Amino acid sequence: GAGVSQSPSNKVTEKGKDVELRCDPISGHTALYWYRQSLGQGLEFLIYFQGNSAPDKSGLPSDRFSAERTGGSVSTLTIQRTQQEDSAVYLCASSLAQGEKHFGDGTRLSIL
Amino acid sequence: AQSVTQLGSHVSVSEGALVLLRCNYSSSVPPYLFWYVQYPNQGLQLLLKYTSAATLVKGINGFEAEFKKSETSFHLTKPSAHMSDAAEYFCAVSDGNQGGKLIFGQGTELSVKP
Numbered sequence: 462g463a464g465v466s467q468s469p470s471n472k473v474t475e476k477g478k479d480v481e482l483r484c485d486p487i488s489g490h491t492a493l494y495w496y497r498q499s500l501g502q503g504l505e506f507l508i509y510f511q512g513n514s515a516p517d518k519s520g521l522p523s524d525r526f527s528a529e530r531t532g533g534s535v536s537t538l539t540i541q542r543t544q545q546e547d548s549a550v551y552l553c554a555s556s557l558a559q560g561e562k563h564f565g566d567g568t569r570l571s572i573l
Numbered sequence: 574a575q576s577v578t579q580l581g582s583h584v585s586v587s588e589g590a591l592v593l594l595r596c597n598y599s600s601s602v603p604p605y606l607f608w609y610v611q612y613p614n615q616g617l618q619l620l621l622k623y624t625s626a627a628t629l630v631k632g633i634n635g636f637e638a639e640f641k642k643s644e645t646s647f648h649l650t651k652p653s654a655h656m657s658d659a660a661e662y663f664c665a666v667s668d669g670n671q672g673g674k675l676i677f678g679q680g681t682e683l684s685v686k687p
Contacts, residue, residue, distance in 0.1 A: 465616070494674060504663060504677035517674060552616055562675065564609075564616030 463487065465565035467553050473571045474543060482538040482568045486555030493536050494562065495528060499549035507551075510536060511558075540570075548572045575600045575666040579678035587686045592636075592651040594681045596664030599645065605667035606647045607675065608638055612660045620662075623647060634658070659685045 466485040474480055486493050495507040506520040510530045521527070525543075530536040540547055550569050554562040580595040598604055605624050609617040621632025628640045638649045647664060661682045665675040 496675075496677075503679045504675075506674050506676070509674050554617075561619055561622075564618070566614065566616045 465553055465555050465563050467551075467565035467568050469568060470566065471569045471571075473573065475573050476543060476545060478543055479539065479541045480543055480570065482540075482551050482570070484536045484538070484553030484555075484565060486534060486536070486553070487563055488534075489557070490555035490560075490563070491533065491558055492556045492562075493530060494554045494556075495536070495538050496552040496554065497549045498552055498567070502549075504552070507538070543570075543572045545572045575604065575668055575676045577664050577666050577676055577678035579662075579664050579681050581681055582679060583682045583684070585684040585686060586654045588656055589653050592649070592654045592658065592683065594649040594662050594664075594683065596638075596647045596649065596678060597645050598647060598664075598666050600666055605673075606638075606640065607665040607667070608632065608636070608647075608649050609663045609665060609677075610634075610660050611663065611680075617663065620649070654683075654685045656685050656687065659683055 468483045493510040497505045508528050509517040512533045513530050525541045528538045548571050550567040552567045554564045556562045576599045578597045607622045608620040610620050611617050620636050621630045623630050623640045631637045636651045638647050640647050661680050663680050664678040667673045
């Protein structure tokens with residue numbers, strides 16, 4: 462069956478532009494997570510959705526970062542006014558409530 | 574709060590040799606612990622998990638890990654390395670329950686020499 466799908470797989474943009482990253486979780490998975498993977502920082506938790514609600518958004522690094530989830534399915538992570546330090550791989554994972562997390566292949570974001 | 578420390582950012586072994594990747598955790602509650610593998614340009618794949626059922630956990634691809642509460646460790650081992658094991662390995666602890674957010678270690682890159 463289909464796994465977690467993330468798009469785009471690669472994104473290059475200029476500093477100051479806004480970007481949207483998309484995550485399509487496995488059908489029926491109620492929980493959705495965003496992580497950021499960067500050199501020197503490892504894997505950092507960003508935000509967690511249960512259904513369409515985000516009970517834990519403690520990892521969002523600044524107010525330039527936001528995320529939403531609609532219909533209990535697709536999630537979009539938006540970064541406004543991108544900075545060079547935002548360059549990273551953004552990983553999405555989904556799971557059933559207490560189940561194994563399944564990760565997508567990530568979006569590699571490069572800020573010029 | 575939970576945290577994870579992986580000792581050694583890079584480990585190199587010869588094909589056929591023992592693989593040992595070290596992980597120590599800190600948790601104020603009984604932990605749920607995980608090992609993930611990441612191949613280049615891919616997401617993370619679960620190797621195995623500890624959920625308090627048994628201290629010796631067997632996973633995929635011949636890997637296993639032993640939970641040692643007295644040492645706060647969850648080291649990953651494989652008796653005989655294969656070239657295809659070359660990847661980055663992450664130890665993680667769950668934030669409060671099996672389904673909670675994961676707190677990851679910094680990762681260990683495993684190289685396998687022929």
